[in-house]
Amino acid sequence: MPTRYDLDRDALAELLAGEPRFRVDQLWDGLHRRLAAPDEMTDLPRALRARLAEELPPALTPIAESSSQGGTTVKWLFACGDDARIETVLMHYPDRTTVCVSTQAGCAMGCGFCATGQAGFDRHLTTGEIVEQVVRAARRARDDGRRLANVVFMGMGEPLANYDRVWPAVRRIHGDIGLSARHLTLSTVGVVPGIRRLAGEDLPVNLAVSLHAADDRLRNELVPLNRRYPLSVLMSACADYLRAKGRRLSFEWALIDGTNDRESDARRLADLCRSLPLPAHVNLIPLNPTPGYPTRGTPRAGVRRFQEWLRAHGVNATVRRNRGTDIDAACGQLAARVEAPRHRAGRHARPVAVSGRAR
Numbered sequence: 055m056p057t058r059y060d061l062d063r064d065a066l067a068e069l070l071a072g073e074p075r076f077r078v079d080q081l082w083d084g085l086h087r088r089l090a091a092p093d094e095m096t097d098l099p100r101a102l103r104a105r106l107a108e109e110l111p112p113a114l115t116p117i118a119e120s121s122s123q124g125g126t127t128v129k130w131l132f133a134c135g136d137d138a139r140i141e142t143v144l145m146h147y148p149d150r151t152t153v154c155v156s157t158q159a160g161c162a163m164g165c166g167f168c169a170t171g172q173a174g175f176d177r178h179l180t181t182g183e184i185v186e187q188v189v190r191a192a193r194r195a196r197d198d199g200r201r202l203a204n205v206v207f208m209g210m211g212e213p214l215a216n217y218d219r220v221w222p223a224v225r226r227i228h229g230d231i232g233l234s235a236r237h238l239t240l241s242t243v244g245v246v247p248g249i250r251r252l253a254g255e256d257l258p259v260n261l262a263v264s265l266h267a268a269d270d271r272l273r274n275e276l277v278p279l280n281r282r283y284p285l286s287v288l289m290s291a292c293a294d295y296l297r298a299k300g301r302r303l304s305f306e307w308a309l310i311d312g313t314n315d316r317e318s319d320a321r322r323l324a325d326l327c328r329s330l331p332l333p334a335h336v337n338l339i340p341l342n343p344t345p346g347y348p349t350r351g352t353p354r355a356g357v358r359r360f361q362e363w364l365r366a367h368g369v370n371a372t373v374r375r376n377r378g379t380d381i382d383a384a385c386g387q388l389a390a391r392v393e394a395p396r397h398r399a400g401r402h403a404r405p406v407a408v409s410g411r412a413r
């Protein structure tokens with residue numbers, strides 16, 4: 055059965071055949087603008103509400119919820135209809151609220167330092183499963199007195215490997231939920247055909263490329279997809295993207311102790327950034343711990359040094375604040391396990407079971 059946000063407007067119209075035409079708009083608006091479940095839409099007749107609640111079930115059932123830093127980071131573990139598991143993370147910052155959504159259950163790209171990659175691929179998420187993560191996060195933000203304005207496609211999975219479902223979700227989040235395209239960011243490990251496709255789209259979303267290494271030998275090791283799309287091919291796709299969109303691109307760089315945090319790495323990275331038609335911005339993320347990868351993240355002083363080397367070579371870099379490491383909600387830590395991870399002791403935040411069914 056299709057779920058609540060899997061149907062497009064035409065399919066909903068079919069479901070509402072026999073009802074007055076304006077009901078389609080009411081339902082569409084209720085789902086996307088008001089973030090409401092069918093049984094909450096009191097502007098619809100009671101019998102219709104009941105039928106829609108049956109025929110438009112939610113895609114996601116919350117299994118566990120954890121929060122940290124005084125509730126400013128919330129992570130949900132959801133079960134999909136076939137029991138595939140995914141995670142979604144909501145982050146309140148002083149000036150903005152952002153949700154990090156998953157696009158696949160698992161990931162097939164096999165980056166060894168990433169918990170999702172370590173767990174392997176389960177399946178693509180549907181458009182409805184992606185949109186519903188945003189709707190649930192936006193509802194929570196509203197309950198917290200905040201407005202969700204940013205969506206980053208940086209949860210589990212590789213968005214550009216699931217292009218045909220991710221892009222319709224982007225359109226829906228922009229056009230129907232009403233978030234600005236400039237506040238939507240797709241992150242890719244370097245799926246070149248996807249970058250090329252994205253260059254032809256009309257919405258000005260942001261693109262982040264997870265680079266992590268600026269020479270093929272090291273990148274082949276860290277990011278197996280590099281063997282298929284080596285740096286020269288990736289950079290030429292990035293350059294074409296920039297020429298087509300005229301929007302700045304950012305590179306993600308997970309700093310791994312003694313591996314990609316040397317001065318020579320900074321120099322090579324700076325050269326790549328400056329080789330593009332518009333210089334790329336760099337986001338530095340000290341590697342977060344995951345169960346299957348022994349090397350630690352670069353310590354604080356090394357991160358600052360790396361940032362200064364980049365600056366000295368004319369490249370701007372920001373250090374990503376670490377959010378939710380205590381609940382395994384930070385970059386690269388999403389693995390959709392229910393039990394508390396055992397690789398760290400002394401945790402304060404434990405997953406809280408969520409009872410009852412999803413609305």
Ligand code: SAH
Nearest residue numbers: 168208212241242243264306341342385386
């Ligand atoms: N598959 C996409 C998007 C999801 S990963 C991609 O790889 O870009 C989101 C970001 O987290 C990527 O930049 C990824 O490289 C980074 N990441 C993965 N594992 C990490 C870890 N252990 N510590 C810090 N960042 C990590």
Ligand code: SF4
Nearest residue numbers: 161163165168171243
């Ligand atoms: Fe997949 Fe991104 Fe993790 Fe690599 S870093 S395994 S592409 S989710």
